[in-house]
Amino acid sequence: MSSKVPLPAGTTLGKSFEYGIDVNLGTYDVPSWQPVRRISGFQPSPTPQTQDAQTYDDLGAPNSDVTGWSINHAFNAQVNRSITTGLYLPEIEAVLARTDPDAKGExxxxxxxxxxxPESGAANPKDAGRGFFTVATTRQNSGPNGEIEVLSITLTGKGPYDKITNPFAxxxxxxxxxxxxxxxSPGTNPAGTGKQVTITGLNLTGATAVTFKAIAASSFAVVSSTTIVAVLPSDVAGTVAVVVTTPAGVSAAVNYTRAA
Structure with missing residues (x-):
């Protein structure tokens, strides 16, 4: 006879790698979520803010009330870069941009x-959050033997954080x-502010955001899994990076040269 207390049917043991983190490349109201790829060691640390509530009734024992919560994160990320441009992946560029010497305030x-x-089965719908953070990074591997380039990233919570519905699809x-x-319209090429462009690709169904140089489209309509028609937002003429976001992730940017 087993001495183990049985678990409910249909349960499975969690694994250490079953977490993800995304950074927002868009705006708060029109986010463009980019998963941070090749991470490890993800460690969220919810931290209570407390105030002393001790009275005589506590007979000398400590008594503190929780007045708020913040959260910090620490994780490692492998650093991949484009062999054409030299730039790191966009999520790494976004992290490092917050550590530039002119990165102050917001x-x-x-x-x-x-x-x-999770590796398999349904994701916990309640185990997810969103918040604002300041950033610190440390280069992890610096030896002479050609180790993989890895950044240790620390995110320090700024204000409270929000519980959100788990976005993992x-x-x-x-x-x-x-x-x-x-x-x-071939007659208005290149298109400018208020004009429509047609975006073709794959897996476009359920798009939640379309951005042009991180500016949200004035409006857009998903025609099919391969086509979106979007209205260009107000901006100057030039080359803009077009990005589509769906519940499954964020597309790689494709450039479009627009009119004003």
Whole structure:
């Protein structure tokens, strides 16, 4: 006879790698969530803010009330870069931008979300949050033997954080990709403010955001899994990075040269 207390049927033991964290490359109201890829050692640390509530009734024992909560995160991320531009992955660039010498005030703040991301089965719908953070980084591997480039990243909570619905849609859901962006009307090419462009690609169904140089589209409509029609927001003429966000992830940016 087993001495173990049985677990409920249909349960499974969690694993250390079953978490994800994303950084916001857009705005708070129109986020463009980019998963931080190749992470390890993810450690969230919720921290209570307390105030002394001790009275004579406590007979000398401590008594503190919790008046608020903040959260800090620490994790490692492998550093991959483009062999063409030399730039790091956009999520790493976003993290490092908050540590630039001119990153002060709100320019030093990172918007991030984190969530349970299981290997199999349903994700915990309540195990997810979003908050603002200041950033510190340390280069982890600095030896002469060619170790993998890794950043140790510390996110320090700034103010309270929010509970959110877990955004993880599962491993079988594929992130969107963009193959081309063109003016919807050949007579207005390139398109400018208030004009429509057609975005073609794959896995575009359920798009939650379309941005042009991190500026939200004035409006957009998902025509099919391969087509979105979007209205260009107000901006100057030039090359803009077009990004589509769905519950499955964020597309790689594709450039479009627009009119004013």
């Amino acid at each position: 320019y030093a703040v990172l918007d991030a979300r984190w969530y349970h991301k 599962g491993w079988t859901v594929t992130a969107p990709s963009i193959s081309s962006v063109s003016a919807s």
